Amino acid sequence: MNLDLKQQVVKANRALVSSGLVSLTWGNVSAIDRESGLIAIKPSGIDYADLNTEQLVILNLDGQVVEGDLRPSSDTKTHLELYRNFTSIGAVVHTHSPCATAFSQAGIPLPCLGTTHADHFYGEVPVARALTETEVKNDYEHATGVSIVERFRELNLVPMEVPAVLLQHHAPFTWGQTPLKALENSIALEMCAKMALMTWQLNPQSGPIPEHILEMHYSRKHGANAYYGQQD
Amino acid sequence: MNLDLKQQVVKANRALVSSGLVSLTWGNVSAIDRESGLIAIKPSGIDYADLNTEQLVILNLDGQVVEGDLRPSSDTKTHLELYRNFTSIGAVVHTHSPCATAFSQAGIPLPCLGTTHADHFYGEVPVARALTETEVKNDYEHATGVSIVERFRELNLVPMEVPAVLLQHHAPFTWGQTPLKALENSIALEMCAKMALMTWQLNPQSGPIPEHILEMHYSRKHGANAYYGQQD
Amino acid sequence: MNLDLKQQVVKANRALVSSGLVSLTWGNVSAIDRESGLIAIKPSGIDYADLNTEQLVILNLDGQVVEGDLRPSSDTKTHLELYRNFTSIGAVVHTHSPCATAFSQAGIPLPCLGTTHADHFYGEVPVARALTETEVKNDYEHATGVSIVERFRELNLVPMEVPAVLLQHHAPFTWGQTPLKALENSIALEMCAKMALMTWQLNPQSGPIPEHILEMHYSRKHGANAYYGQQD
Amino acid sequence: MNLDLKQQVVKANRALVSSGLVSLTWGNVSAIDRESGLIAIKPSGIDYADLNTEQLVILNLDGQVVEGDLRPSSDTKTHLELYRNFTSIGAVVHTHSPCATAFSQAGIPLPCLGTTHADHFYGEVPVARALTETEVKNDYEHATGVSIVERFRELNLVPMEVPAVLLQHHAPFTWGQTPLKALENSIALEMCAKMALMTWQLNPQSGPIPEHILEMHYSRKHGANAYYGQQD
Numbered sequence: 053m054n055l056d057l058k059q060q061v062v063k064a065n066r067a068l069v070s071s072g073l074v075s076l077t078w079g080n081v082s083a084i085d086r087e088s089g090l091i092a093i094k095p096s097g098i099d100y101a102d103l104n105t106e107q108l109v110i111l112n113l114d115g116q117v118v119e120g121d122l123r124p125s126s127d128t129k130t131h132l133e134l135y136r137n138f139t140s141i142g143a144v145v146h147t148h149s150p151c152a153t154a155f156s157q158a159g160i161p162l163p164c165l166g167t168t169h170a171d172h173f174y175g176e177v178p179v180a181r182a183l184t185e186t187e188v189k190n191d192y193e194h195a196t197g198v199s200i201v202e203r204f205r206e207l208n209l210v211p212m213e214v215p216a217v218l219l220q221h222h223a224p225f226t227w228g229q230t231p232l233k234a235l236e237n238s239i240a241l242e243m244c245a246k247m248a249l250m251t252w253q254l255n256p257q258s259g260p261i262p263e264h265i266l267e268m269h270y271s272r273k274h275g276a277n278a279y280y281g282q283q284d
Numbered sequence: 285m286n287l288d289l290k291q292q293v294v295k296a297n298r299a300l301v302s303s304g305l306v307s308l309t310w311g312n313v314s315a316i317d318r319e320s321g322l323i324a325i326k327p328s329g330i331d332y333a334d335l336n337t338e339q340l341v342i343l344n345l346d347g348q349v350v351e352g353d354l355r356p357s358s359d360t361k362t363h364l365e366l367y368r369n370f371t372s373i374g375a376v377v378h379t380h381s382p383c384a385t386a387f388s389q390a391g392i393p394l395p396c397l398g399t400t401h402a403d404h405f406y407g408e409v410p411v412a413r414a415l416t417e418t419e420v421k422n423d424y425e426h427a428t429g430v431s432i433v434e435r436f437r438e439l440n441l442v443p444m445e446v447p448a449v450l451l452q453h454h455a456p457f458t459w460g461q462t463p464l465k466a467l468e469n470s471i472a473l474e475m476c477a478k479m480a481l482m483t484w485q486l487n488p489q490s491g492p493i494p495e496h497i498l499e500m501h502y503s504r505k506h507g508a509n510a511y512y513g514q515q516d
Numbered sequence: 517m518n519l520d521l522k523q524q525v526v527k528a529n530r531a532l533v534s535s536g537l538v539s540l541t542w543g544n545v546s547a548i549d550r551e552s553g554l555i556a557i558k559p560s561g562i563d564y565a566d567l568n569t570e571q572l573v574i575l576n577l578d579g580q581v582v583e584g585d586l587r588p589s590s591d592t593k594t595h596l597e598l599y600r601n602f603t604s605i606g607a608v609v610h611t612h613s614p615c616a617t618a619f620s621q622a623g624i625p626l627p628c629l630g631t632t633h634a635d636h637f638y639g640e641v642p643v644a645r646a647l648t649e650t651e652v653k654n655d656y657e658h659a660t661g662v663s664i665v666e667r668f669r670e671l672n673l674v675p676m677e678v679p680a681v682l683l684q685h686h687a688p689f690t691w692g693q694t695p696l697k698a699l700e701n702s703i704a705l706e707m708c709a710k711m712a713l714m715t716w717q718l719n720p721q722s723g724p725i726p727e728h729i730l731e732m733h734y735s736r737k738h739g740a741n742a743y744y745g746q747q748d
Numbered sequence: 749m750n751l752d753l754k755q756q757v758v759k760a761n762r763a764l765v766s767s768g769l770v771s772l773t774w775g776n777v778s779a780i781d782r783e784s785g786l787i788a789i790k791p792s793g794i795d796y797a798d799l800n801t802e803q804l805v806i807l808n809l810d811g812q813v814v815e816g817d818l819r820p821s822s823d824t825k826t827h828l829e830l831y832r833n834f835t836s837i838g839a840v841v842h843t844h845s846p847c848a849t850a851f852s853q854a855g856i857p858l859p860c861l862g863t864t865h866a867d868h869f870y871g872e873v874p875v876a877r878a879l880t881e882t883e884v885k886n887d888y889e890h891a892t893g894v895s896i897v898e899r900f901r902e903l904n905l906v907p908m909e910v911p912a913v914l915l916q917h918h919a920p921f922t923w924g925q926t927p928l929k930a931l932e933n934s935i936a937l938e939m940c941a942k943m944a945l946m947t948w949q950l951n952p953q954s955g956p957i958p959e960h961i962l963e964m965h966y967s968r969k970h971g972a973n974a975y976y977g978q979q980d
Contacts, residue, residue, distance in 0.1 A: 075939050076932055078864065097977025126968055126976045148864045150939060154946030157862040158954050166389040167454045168310065168380045185960040192964050221957040222863045236308055243307050243382060249946055250386030250481055258390050261453040264417040268424050272358055280358045281329025398621040399686045400542065400612045468540055475539050475614060482618035482713055490622050493685040496649040500656050504590055512590045513561025630853040631918045632774065632844045700772055707771050707846060714850035714945055722854050725917040728881040732888050736822055744822045745793025 064231035095122035133197020170269035296463035327354035365429020528695035559586035597661020760927035791818035829893020
């Protein structure tokens, strides 16, 4: 794996703290190099401030460590299951950001209540179901990934169009093409969750925005007709 | 356009982040030089930290770019419609600040619940209606501006007296004589929205303050008899 | 007035911003030198970052400016009325801190819901009544001070025991022996208001703590038997 | 007591402010050296920024000061009672962090609503009962400690498995093996309380997570089979 991608992973892990998404060591970022099939992930329990590229753990898609002396994030198997099934994604971010975590704990999907949401997520961010006792005991983090993939299949969601999920009883995962994009989706998810809490305090009946506004805002930023940002 | 105004636009764009109003690139500031009829606006999707005066896009009131290599903010046509119709304003700010955005998403105007509001806005901040599917598809950002102007005309509001609007399903716009004043109105709007959420948690029946207090506080700061601040 | 007291006033005015109590220029601190009967107060509308001791406006208790070229805070007459009637106080702070302002806007006194409150305020922080149209038109800021003094007399409150008030439709004032102590009371008031909002979300029936706990906590920090902090 | 432990106590006291848990001087950290039976605690009312190891007060388990010229924290007797009865703990932290304090004021225990909680606390964080008038008058801070120990005995809780308590009418205490670990538990408690408030806004029926998820998350981080973090 080239150094540049590792540096992006380190940078995005550190930004978890500076962006206010993560307290203590409650979060992790990984990225995949699709050519080699190798994944770089944060080591478990290491302070973000101390993190450097040498400490990253490099694994293949089967979860075998090919580089690094430290134990990988305890959530590694969830990341791997996402990379194996969502083949268009390049990076995964896990946080316990408070507002998105509240939606996870309440078991309530995050509907598209406004254009801030539509700019990042093409519709409702779903909740993946709670795991059974057997799933938890046998292979918890793997089963977590399986439940996410299952939910996206049930709802016919395109992972790159709705790059986020809320885990029942737990917290969110987001993803994107690069570590920075996956991080931006975590920031957007947290802000949309925060805004939704206040929107429902003001008007408990507030529901999704009309489809044509969702369509317009999402396509301003994504796809062939995007006109937000500068042309590449 | 003189350099000073461009510098004010850059400074106000950067202050969107330092004031906590904006996450990611969710906001933009523009200003108009009424003599030349030229507008300076933030380029689309550019990080605030990197922004400099050369990157600003300079357009005339018809939207033709007269200076700058970058694509202007995707919200440019909304800014232009405001400058064309609200001829007393000199700058426009758009943010997705969370509390004001919650009011937009809930579709609820922000009443004047206290003197903090009265110091900045002469009465309720209105909600501009949702756009029709046709308006969204034909010319979304232009129609957004039209809906704001329409709402102010319906309510007989003087733009410089109520320098803010909430867009249904979207987020706020504010304006003022200078980029700094328009920014201050965005800060005031966000704080008033935050206070209103808490006021209604304490007392859901809280309504507008008496007219004579609104009058007193607004006129302490604005107009011929203002005695707040230092004399110019 | 000696330079030291002026420096304390400048420092406390600046701390309004660093403590997060004040946005824009929504707050002011003054102090009185009881020997000379002179008051130092922030000039109106000046940025806190730029404030220095030469800019302070020095007035006597009748409101005559004896030093300084700038216009004093628009709230000066309220400060003066407090100094004239609450003869034990040495400094006054006015902010629009959001949670305390929400209580003001809702017109709800802040009861003593826990020991954090009891450590600073000997019981409920009262709301001063709204002013009549005549009072507002004739001499608004003076009438504001009168309404505070009136409320404390009605409730038989000792100003140094309950060094804070909430103004209906407006925002809080606090006071203390020194600018720093008055500022600390503003910080404590805001935190107690914030905690009260969350306490009532959890349990709308939560009421004042038992009298013996109020008594214990207040007297740990204040009066002859205080044992909090270091002996002077 | 060795200098290293004193430095940890100073560092953790300062971190109370940088972590946002404490306003003014509303918090204190202590640690015990179990070999000598000596406790180091913050002096009362001293600013965290000024705190150094020489200022710490060193006491034995009977509360006799053996080192230090300053008066110890007014909460010292509560700390001592915890060290005497919870023999596995090495450090104690007291804060008035706003969300946890709201639970204390409301008198509501904090249930395990998600895995963030389960990662730090093996089940519900209990509320210790209000003290009687006699207890408050006779020996308030000692009785506070007694009420905590009593509550843990009633509920058969293992102090190192649930390293936190909410005091009715007051605020939280947390503990841990080291000052840093006790501080981390204060941070975790505040975040879990914050998330719980939002979870219940979304879904007032939200209750504890299933036992097998609590078990899995707690044991990922604690005990013989822990696999979070790096092996020591």
